[in-house]
Amino acid sequence: MRTSQFPLSTIKETPADAEIISHKLMLRAGLIRRLAAGLYTWMPLGLRVLRKVENIIREEMDRAGALELLMPTVQPAELWQESTRWAQYGPELLRIKDRHDREYCYGPTHEEVITDYARRELSSYKQLPVNFYQIQLKFRDEVRPRFGVMRAREFLMKDAYSFHIDQASMQQTFNQMHATYSQIFTRLGLKFRAVAADSGAIGGNTSVEFHVLAESGEDAIAFSTASDYAANLELAATIPASDKRPTATAKTKLVDTPTQKTIEEVAKHLKLDAKRCLKTLLVKGAEQEAVALVLRGDHSLNEIKAAKLPEVAQPLSFIDDDQIKALTGSPAGFIGPKDLAIPVIADYAALQVADFVCGANQVGKHWQDMNWERDLPLPKSADLRNVVEGDPSPDGKGTLQIVRGVEVGHIFQLGEKYSKAMNATVLDEDGKSVVMQMGCYGIGVTRIVAAAIEQNNDAQGIVWPKPIAPFQIALLPINMHKSQRLADAVNGLYTQLVDAGFDVLLDDRQARPGVMFADMELIGIPHRLVLSEKGLDEGMIEYKSRDGNVDTKLPLDNITDQLRGIILD
RNA sequence: CGGGGCAUAGCGCAGCUUGGUAGCGCAUCUGCUUUGGGAGCAGAGGGUCGCAGGUUCAAAUCCUGCUGCCCCGACCA
Numbered sequence: 020m021r022t023s024q025f026p027l028s029t030i031k032e033t034p035a036d037a038e039i040i041s042h043k044l045m046l047r048a049g050l051i052r053r054l055a056a057g058l059y060t061w062m063p064l065g066l067r068v069l070r071k072v073e074n075i076i077r078e079e080m081d082r083a084g085a086l087e088l089l090m091p092t093v094q095p096a097e098l099w100q101e102s103t104r105w106a107q108y109g110p111e112l113l114r115i116k117d118r119h120d121r122e123y124c125y126g127p128t129h130e131e132v133i134t135d136y137a138r139r140e141l142s143s144y145k146q147l148p149v150n151f152y153q154i155q156l157k158f159r160d161e162v163r164p165r166f167g168v169m170r171a172r173e174f175l176m177k178d179a180y181s182f183h184i185d186q187a188s189m190q191q192t193f194n195q196m197h198a199t200y201s202q203i204f205t206r207l208g209l210k211f212r213a214v215a216a217d218s219g220a221i222g223g224n225t226s227v228e229f230h231v232l233a234e235s236g237e238d239a240i241a242f243s244t245a246s247d248y249a250a251n252l253e254l255a256a257t258i259p260a261s262d263k264r265p266t267a268t269a270k271t272k273l274v275d276t277p278t279q280k281t282i283e284e285v286a287k288h289l290k291l292d293a294k295r296c297l298k299t300l301l302v303k304g305a306e307q308e309a310v311a312l313v314l315r316g317d318h319s320l321n322e323i324k325a326a327k328l329p330e331v332a333q334p335l336s337f338i339d340d341d342q343i344k345a346l347t348g349s350p351a352g353f354i355g356p357k358d359l360a361i362p363v364i365a366d367y368a369a370l371q372v373a374d375f376v377c378g379a380n381q382v383g384k385h386w387q388d389m390n391w392e393r394d395l396p397l398p399k400s401a402d403l404r405n406v407v408e409g410d411p412s413p414d415g416k417g418t419l420q421i422v423r424g425v426e427v428g429h430i431f432q433l434g435e436k437y438s439k440a441m442n443a444t445v446l447d448e449d450g451k452s453v454v455m456q457m458g459c460y461g462i463g464v465t466r467i468v469a470a471a472i473e474q475n476n477d478a479q480g481i482v483w484p485k486p487i488a489p490f491q492i493a494l495l496p497i498n499m500h501k502s503q504r505l506a507d508a509v510n511g512l513y514t515q516l517v518d519a520g521f522d523v524l525l526d527d528r529q530a531r532p533g534v535m536f537a538d539m540e541l542i543g544i545p546h547r548l549v550l551s552e553k554g555l556d557e558g559m560i561e562y563k564s565r566d567g568n569v570d571t572k573l574p575l576d577n578i579t580d581q582l583r584g585i586i587l588d
Numbered sequence: 589c590g591g592g593g594c595a596u597a598g599c600g601c602a603g604c605u606u607g608g609u610a611g612c613g614c615a616u617c618u619g620c621u622u623u624g625g626g627a628g629c630a631g632a633g634g635g636u637c638g639c640a641g642g643u644u645c646a647a648a649u650c651c652u653g654c655u656g657c658c659c660c661g662a663c664c665a
Contacts, residue, residue, distance in 0.1 A: 029626095030599070030600095030614090030615085031599095031614070031615090031626065032599065032600055032613095032614065032615095033600090034599075034600080035594095035599090035600065035601090035658085036657080036658060036659095038658095038659085055656090055657090056656085056657065056658090162589085162662095163659095165658090165659090280664095280665070281664080281665075282664095282665085298664080298665060299665065300663085300664065300665060301664095301665075319663065320663065320664085322663085337663090337664065337665090340665095343665075347665095349665095350665085351664070351665040352664090352665055353665075354665050355665090378665070497623085497624060498623060498624090500623095501623080529623095530623090530626090531622085531623050531624085531625080531626080531627065532623070532624045532625060533623090533624075533625035533626050533627085534625085534626050534627095535624095535625090535626095536624085536625050536626085537625065537626045538626080540625095541626095549624080551624075553624095
């Protein structure tokens with residue numbers, strides 16, 4: 020490709036709206052342009068990257084025996100009503116009506132459509148297992164689209180759905196997809212981690228997320244320093260302390276905290292560490308009006324864990340101020356676990372605090388030097404909080420570290436969730452009708468592009484991982500317009516490289532060298548060749564790698580073989 | 589959904605307080621010079637100042653409503 024026919028749309032100034040580095044660079048390098056909130060046009064240069072990502076995914080899915088198909092983006096409401104998700108899904112589901120006033124949605128995912136397809140097409144166990152996939156646009160009406168294509172409303176996703184006669188088969192394909200995903204992200208040249216996850220709205224049991232590690236990631240991942248354990252922070256477990264509970268050393272007293280309501284204020288007022296304070300949160304109970312959850316002051320409630328407790332009403336919700344007052348006799352800010360008429364559940368860590376401070380259920384009062392068992396009964400304990408750095412790993416090996424990541428893949432074992440609701444059955448060996456087991460496996464294709472930049476950039480711009488760079492080689496002639504000899508040589512070289520199978524971008528603009536260098540670095544082409552008259556005289560061409568590791572001169576003779584060595588390295 | 593902010597040339601912004609001829613940088617076009625790290629000079633084109641009302645002799649500027657977009661929050665005892 021020549022820049023005269025493949026115009027670069029680079030911009031020097033950083034767009035005002037862009038917050039994170041990948042978004043800024045994607046706009047500056049001319050990969051995407053915004054159409055409306057969360058909607059982006061992929062420009063020719065950006066699309067080349069997107070296609071390369073797609074192709075790697077496609078190759079690995081095909082290699083794993085999955086079958087590609089393509090389902091519509093617009094889906095009839097009936098299918099969603101059948102799976103009951105029409106009612107479950109909130110405003111994130113974009114609902115539309117056609118001219119006949121029939122209801123549809125723009126698909127945020129395709130479980131319903133594929134399950135409908137499978138129940139029509141699959142009738143025998145002999146056709147199983149089978150794994151269908153597509154690379155298709157999705158639309159999710161995000162509350163707050165941001166960070167460019169990282170959290171866009173419309174995005175490209177690879178989604179696969181497998182069908183099985185039994186759980187063992189589902190498990191087998193799940194394991195295979197786990198391996199396939201690892202292979203895909205490895206081939207894409209990304210630093211990633213597979214982590215245990217919550218399955219969220221898609222439903223089902225076992226699920227594993229794949230995260231590209233990046234500072235700006237929206238998810239926190241906890242992993243063990245000494246084992247393979249890795250989990251989304253939402254799911255990372257804390258374990259009961261093995262040590263004995265510390266013993267009381269002081270006598271309980273009621274202290275004045277006239278205006279101190281938050282843990283921070285109370286701790287400061289009493290000149291104590293927040294770790295010595297316990298906070299009590301009141302949430303709606305499943306049976307009782309409310310349940311008190313007690314946490315150490317420096318810890319934060321994990322709502323997903325709390326919602327799973329049988330005593331707690333789902334979905335988790337906090338009771339309002341009037342109810343707090345009615346139940347405890349005190350407004351929020353002074354609530355404590357002593358003498359409450361509702362169930363009290365304490366986090367494991369909250370039980371390990373002696374001489375603690377807690378609300379006294381009276382305005383302006385807290386208890387100090389309270390102790391479990393001595394001053395109030397030992398409550399039921401549970402894992403209620405988010406893990407923090409340094410917590411012991413739940414598998415008992417090492418301690419937890421926390422890093423941030425961008426979720427780019429998620430694999431689930433759905434089981435019968437959709438197949439049962441939609442009656443997707445096949446006949447088994449005994450001629451008996453059996454509900455199929457399902458797995459589902461997603462990759463955010465557009466998000467991968469942003470994540471790759473997030474992980475690979477410098478002051479000059481993008482430094483693409485080689486497998487997904489829009490071009491492999493930038494060929495830059497110096498003052499070609501002034502020298503016919505140089506023009507001939509460069510054009511010859513270009514043809515030679517293209518014929519050898521390289522993806523080459525020849526900058527044949529009549530631009531100054533500085534402009535060409537800056538543009539090629541911004542768009543992140545991994546290999547740069549510079550040819551000048553002087554170089555021609557010497558029979559040498561300058562080679563520099565975008566990552567800055569190599570900067571040298573190569574003899575022009577036999578250049579394709581030399582490059583093949585460098586590039587395929 | 590709650591709070592804050594912004595909307596003026598393709599992009600980034602000033603002008604608005606105190607109403608009166610719409611401006612700067614980048615980009616674009618023309619010419620000349622320049623050419624190994626985002627060139628210089630000279631010139632040119634480009635705007636219903638987000639939309640709709642209102643006040644006024646006069647509105648980008650003041651008032652009201654609407655729309656779009658951005659940011660923060662949605663953890664709290």
